[in-house]
Amino acid sequence: MNPRRKKRLIITSSLVIGLSLAVGLVLFALQQNIDLFYTPTEIVKGKNETGIKPEVGQRLRVGGMVLAGTVKRDPTSLKVSFDLIDNGGGIVTVFFDGILPDLFREGQGIVAQGELKNATQINAFEVLAKHDEEYMPPEVADALQGMDHLKTDKNK
Amino acid sequence: MLAEIGQLSLAIACMLSLLQTVYPLYGIYARNQSAVESAKILTNLQFVFVTIAFIVLCYLFIANDFTVVYVATNSNSALPWYYRLSAVWGAHEGSLLLWVFLLSLWSSAVAVMSKRLPVESIARVLAVLGLLSLGFYLFVLLTSNPFLRTLPYFPVDGRDLNPLLQDVGLIMHPPMLYMGYVGFSVAFAFAIAALMEGRLDSAWAKWSRPWTMAAWVFLTIGIALGSWWAYYELGWGGWWFWDPVENASFMPWIAGTALIHSLSVSEKRGVFKSWTVLLAISAFSLSLLGTFLVRSGILVSVHAFASDPARGLFILAFLIFVIGGSLLLYAVQASKVKSRGRFDLLSRESLLLINNILLIAALIVVLLGTLLPLVHKEIGLGSISIGEPFFNKMFSILIVPFALFLGVGPLVRWKRQKINELLKPLVLSLILSTVIAVLFIFQYSSKFTWMALLGVFLGFWILVTTCYELYLRATFRFTLLKGLSKLGNSHWAMSIGHAGFAVMIIGITMTQNFSIERDVKLAVGESIAFEHYDFHFDALENADGPNFTATAGVFTVLKDDKFVATMKAEKRIYTVQRMPMTEPAIDAGVTRDLYIAMGEVLPDGSWAVRIYYKPFIRWIWFGPLMMGFAGILMMLDRRYRVKKVSEELEGNV
Structure with a gap:
C-alpha cells in the first residue's frame, strides 16, 4: 500500500473507532442516567402507556399538585413531607430534606426528583417549582388537566 | 405614530434584504458590475433601516409607551431606565429584533471592512447574509411583531419585566450571546460563498478567520456571563445546570472552537479545507438549532418564553432550509476542494485533528443529551430527563485526552516531528505538573480525592507545557526576554487562550470536588x-x-x-x-x-x-475571560491588517 493510502486508512479507521467508542460510552452512561417521569396515579396504578409500575429504589421524577393541608415540617430541621395528586386521583407522599423553592406552595404544580421508597412514597433530592406563576411544566399541566384547584383541598 | 415608523422601517429593511440577496447574484451571473457593487450599498441601507426600527423600540420602552403590546407586557413605569432598556430583549419579539439587528450589524461590518477582498466574492458573502436576514425579517414581521398596538384599550401600567431578568448580568448576557450566535453567520456566509464559487484557498481561510474569532469571543464571554448570572441570581449557587438552553449555546461554542482551530490549519497549511467548511456550516446551524429550541417553546426551562406553534414551525422550516440547502451545496461542490498539504502521523496537523475529533465527540454527547428527551417524548415513550450526572461523567472522560493532547500540540511542529525530540519536554512537564498539582491540593483543600488530583493535574499540565513552549520558542534564537518580546500576537493568543482553558479546568475541578x-x-x-x-x-x-x-x-x-x-x-x-x-x-x-x-x-x-x-x-469565569482576551489579541495580529503577507511569515507563526 502506498504511504498516502496507508495514512488515510489509519486516520479513517481511528476516526471510526473513536466515534463508535464515544457513541458506545454515551449510550452506556445514558442508560444509567435516564429518569422517567411519572404522575402520582402512574406510580400507584402503573404507566399509562405500558402499565408498568416503578420499582422500589428506582430513580424517577414525579409531577403533580401539592395537596393543601398535607405539608408537614419537622420542627427541628428542614425535613418536610407533602402529598402530590393529579387528575387520575392517585396520591403519593414526597419526603424532602432541604430548602423548598420560592414558588412552592399548596395547590401549586411541582416536580420532584428522587428515589421510590415504597409503593407510594418518594425520597426526593430535588423539588422544582418553576420561576413563573403562570408557567407549569407541560407534563404537570397534562396531569392536572380538568382539575379544579379548589377541589384539591382535603377538607372539601 | 412612532411604533408605526418602526414597523415601516422593518418592512423596508426586509425588502432591502431581498434585494441584497438577489441583485448582486444576478450581477455576477449577468456580468453587470454595478449590480455586483450594489451589494455593499444595499447591506448598509438595510442596516440603517433596521437600526431605526431597533432605536424606535428602545425609545418606546424608555418612554413607557404602554399602547404597544410588547412594552406593556414586559415593562413597568417603576422599573429603572436601564432595566427598561434591557427589557427590550427581555422577551421573544424584542430578542428577535435584536437578533436581526445584530445580523445586519455584522453584514454591514463585513461590507465596510473588506475593501481588499475581490468584489465578486464579497457580493456573494453579502448575498448569503442577505438571505439569512430575509428569513429572520419574515419571521419577525409574520409571527412576532414587537410593534403591535394594544389600542384602543391600553393598560395604565405595564406587567413588569420578569424579576429574574432585572439584573446587570442580563443587560449584557443576551446581546453578547447573540453577537456570538449571529457572528457565526459570517463564517457560514464565507463558507457558502466559497462553495458557490467552487474555490477554497488559504486566502478564504485567512479572510474568514478573524470574523470567526470575533464571533467566538462574543460567544465565550456571553456564555461565561450567563453562567455568572445564574450563580448569583438563581439563588442556589450553581454555575452550570446542563439545562437544554445552556446546551443550546454550548453546542455552537464547541463547533466554533473546533472551527477556529481547523481554520488555522487551513490557513497555514492548506489542509482540512472541506472539514473546515463543514464546521462553519455546523457552527451556524447549531446556532439556529439553539434559537429553534429556545424560541419554539418545546424546551422546558427558565429561558423558554411563551410558546406559539406557528413560531416553532417557521424556525423549523427555516432551519431545514438552511441546513439542508448548505449541506446539499456542500455535497455537490466539496469534491472540487482539494487539500494540497501533506503531513506525518506525528505532526501538529494530526494533533489538531485529534482535538477536532474530541470536540466533535463532546458535541455529540451534548446533542444527544439535549435532543433525546424530545425524541423520546415525541415517539410516545413517555417523558424522561437526562440529568447532570450523565453530562458530568461524559465530560470527565473526554477532558482527559483532550487536555493531554492540548498540552502536547503546541510543542509539536507542523508537518513532521521526531518523537525523541519531544520526550524531554514532555517528561519534564509531566513531573513538574504532577508535583504542582499535589502541592496545590494540599495547600488549598483539607480533603483529597483522586478526581480532584486528576483535574488539577490536567490544568497544570496545560499551564506547564504552555510555558515550556513559550520558553523554547523564545530562546530558540534570542535570550528569553528578547525572544518573548519578538513573539507575534497570535502566538501569545494561543498561549493565553490555552492558559485560560487551564484556569477554567482548575476552577471547575476545585468547585466540583471541594464545595x-x-x-x-x-x-x-x-x-x-x-x-x-x-x-x-x-x-x-x-x-x-x-x-x-x-x-x-x-x-x-x-x-x-x-x-x-x-x-x-x-x-x-x-x-x-x-x-x-x-x-x-x-x-x-x-x-x-x-x-x-x-x-x-x-x-x-x-x-x-x-x-x-x-x-x-x-476561576471558572476568569478562564473564559482570558480566552476572550486571547481571541481579541489574535484578531489584532499583524497579518490580518497588512495587505500582503509573505508565505514565509505565515508558515512561521
Missing part, C-alpha cells in the same frame, strides 16, 4: 460553623426597593475567630408580578466564595438558609 453546601434552619442569634468559618445570623432587616419589598438576613462571618465580612442576603417579593426572588449575599475571593441565600420563613419564625463555601469558583 461545601449546607441547607440549615437558623433563627436570629444562632450560628453555624464549618471549614474554619463561623456564620452568625445577626438580624433581619427591611430592604425594600423601587418595585419590590424585601427582607434581608444580616450575617457576620468569622474565620478562625477573625472578622471576614458582613453579608446581607435578601428575599424579595416583586410587587407587580407577586413573584418571590432570592438575592444571595456573596463574599467573593480569589481562592473561595462564601455564599448565603435566604430560603423560606418557617412556621416558628426561623429561616431556612443556604450557606455555601465554593473554592476557586471565580
Whole structure:
C-alpha cells in the first residue's frame, strides 16, 4: 500500500473507532442516567402507556399538585413531607430534606426528583417549582388537566 | 405614530434584504458590475433601516409607551431606565429584533471592512447574509411583531419585566450571546460563498478567520456571563445546570472552537479545507438549532418564553432550509476542494485533528443529551430527563485526552516531528505538573480525592507545557526576554487562550470536588460553623426597593475567630408580578466564595438558609475571560491588517 493510502486508512479507521467508542460510552452512561417521569396515579396504578409500575429504589421524577393541608415540617430541621395528586386521583407522599423553592406552595404544580421508597412514597433530592406563576411544566399541566384547584383541598 | 415608523422601517429593511440577496447574484451571473457593487450599498441601507426600527423600540420602552403590546407586557413605569432598556430583549419579539439587528450589524461590518477582498466574492458573502436576514425579517414581521398596538384599550401600567431578568448580568448576557450566535453567520456566509464559487484557498481561510474569532469571543464571554448570572441570581449557587438552553449555546461554542482551530490549519497549511467548511456550516446551524429550541417553546426551562406553534414551525422550516440547502451545496461542490498539504502521523496537523475529533465527540454527547428527551417524548415513550450526572461523567472522560493532547500540540511542529525530540519536554512537564498539582491540593483543600488530583493535574499540565513552549520558542534564537518580546500576537493568543482553558479546568475541578453546601434552619442569634468559618445570623432587616419589598438576613462571618465580612442576603417579593426572588449575599475571593441565600420563613419564625463555601469558583469565569482576551489579541495580529503577507511569515507563526 502506498504511504498516502496507508495514512488515510489509519486516520479513517481511528476516526471510526473513536466515534463508535464515544457513541458506545454515551449510550452506556445514558442508560444509567435516564429518569422517567411519572404522575402520582402512574406510580400507584402503573404507566399509562405500558402499565408498568416503578420499582422500589428506582430513580424517577414525579409531577403533580401539592395537596393543601398535607405539608408537614419537622420542627427541628428542614425535613418536610407533602402529598402530590393529579387528575387520575392517585396520591403519593414526597419526603424532602432541604430548602423548598420560592414558588412552592399548596395547590401549586411541582416536580420532584428522587428515589421510590415504597409503593407510594418518594425520597426526593430535588423539588422544582418553576420561576413563573403562570408557567407549569407541560407534563404537570397534562396531569392536572380538568382539575379544579379548589377541589384539591382535603377538607372539601 | 412612532411604533408605526418602526414597523415601516422593518418592512423596508426586509425588502432591502431581498434585494441584497438577489441583485448582486444576478450581477455576477449577468456580468453587470454595478449590480455586483450594489451589494455593499444595499447591506448598509438595510442596516440603517433596521437600526431605526431597533432605536424606535428602545425609545418606546424608555418612554413607557404602554399602547404597544410588547412594552406593556414586559415593562413597568417603576422599573429603572436601564432595566427598561434591557427589557427590550427581555422577551421573544424584542430578542428577535435584536437578533436581526445584530445580523445586519455584522453584514454591514463585513461590507465596510473588506475593501481588499475581490468584489465578486464579497457580493456573494453579502448575498448569503442577505438571505439569512430575509428569513429572520419574515419571521419577525409574520409571527412576532414587537410593534403591535394594544389600542384602543391600553393598560395604565405595564406587567413588569420578569424579576429574574432585572439584573446587570442580563443587560449584557443576551446581546453578547447573540453577537456570538449571529457572528457565526459570517463564517457560514464565507463558507457558502466559497462553495458557490467552487474555490477554497488559504486566502478564504485567512479572510474568514478573524470574523470567526470575533464571533467566538462574543460567544465565550456571553456564555461565561450567563453562567455568572445564574450563580448569583438563581439563588442556589450553581454555575452550570446542563439545562437544554445552556446546551443550546454550548453546542455552537464547541463547533466554533473546533472551527477556529481547523481554520488555522487551513490557513497555514492548506489542509482540512472541506472539514473546515463543514464546521462553519455546523457552527451556524447549531446556532439556529439553539434559537429553534429556545424560541419554539418545546424546551422546558427558565429561558423558554411563551410558546406559539406557528413560531416553532417557521424556525423549523427555516432551519431545514438552511441546513439542508448548505449541506446539499456542500455535497455537490466539496469534491472540487482539494487539500494540497501533506503531513506525518506525528505532526501538529494530526494533533489538531485529534482535538477536532474530541470536540466533535463532546458535541455529540451534548446533542444527544439535549435532543433525546424530545425524541423520546415525541415517539410516545413517555417523558424522561437526562440529568447532570450523565453530562458530568461524559465530560470527565473526554477532558482527559483532550487536555493531554492540548498540552502536547503546541510543542509539536507542523508537518513532521521526531518523537525523541519531544520526550524531554514532555517528561519534564509531566513531573513538574504532577508535583504542582499535589502541592496545590494540599495547600488549598483539607480533603483529597483522586478526581480532584486528576483535574488539577490536567490544568497544570496545560499551564506547564504552555510555558515550556513559550520558553523554547523564545530562546530558540534570542535570550528569553528578547525572544518573548519578538513573539507575534497570535502566538501569545494561543498561549493565553490555552492558559485560560487551564484556569477554567482548575476552577471547575476545585468547585466540583471541594464545595461545601449546607441547607440549615437558623433563627436570629444562632450560628453555624464549618471549614474554619463561623456564620452568625445577626438580624433581619427591611430592604425594600423601587418595585419590590424585601427582607434581608444580616450575617457576620468569622474565620478562625477573625472578622471576614458582613453579608446581607435578601428575599424579595416583586410587587407587580407577586413573584418571590432570592438575592444571595456573596463574599467573593480569589481562592473561595462564601455564599448565603435566604430560603423560606418557617412556621416558628426561623429561616431556612443556604450557606455555601465554593473554592476557586471565580476561576471558572476568569478562564473564559482570558480566552476572550486571547481571541481579541489574535484578531489584532499583524497579518490580518497588512495587505500582503509573505508565505514565509505565515508558515512561521
